[in-house]
Amino acid sequence: MPYNQPAPEAWSVEEEELLRKLWLDGKRVRVIGERLGRSKAAIWRKRRSLELPPRFEPREAAVPSHRERPRPLAPGASTLPPLASEER
Numbered sequence: 001m002p003y004n005q006p007a008p009e010a011w012s013v014e015e016e017e018l019l020r021k022l023w024l025d026g027k028r029v030r031v032i033g034e035r036l037g038r039s040k041a042a043i044w045r046k047r048r049s050l051e052l053p054p055r056f057e058p059r060e061a062a063v064p065s066h067r068e069r070p071r072p073l074a075p076g077a078s079t080l081p082p083l084a085s086e087e088r
Contacts, residue, residue: 011046019043023052 011019015036022032029040036043073079 008042016046016050019046020050020052023047 019032019036022035027035029043032038033040033043038046
């Protein structure tokens with residue numbers, strides 16, 4: 001932290017309880033920060049230290065790229081390489 005900024009105030013038990021309630025009620029981080037007089041970054045850090053659940057589930061991968069997408073097989077084609085006994 002730069003030397004010219006005051007150290008952040010410690011969180012009171014009441015502030016932690018209010019954060020927990022507002023978070024679980026689904027309030028936005030900006031709204032919680034305004035209510036508590038804290039920055040959004042402070043709200044995120046405290047949420048993590050209180051082990052509150054994340055807001056959103058991780059996004060699933062979008063449609064795979066052309067490199068990940070399997071090529072369609074020709075009729076009668078096999079997905080496996082030929083066996084050594086079949087190569088003779």
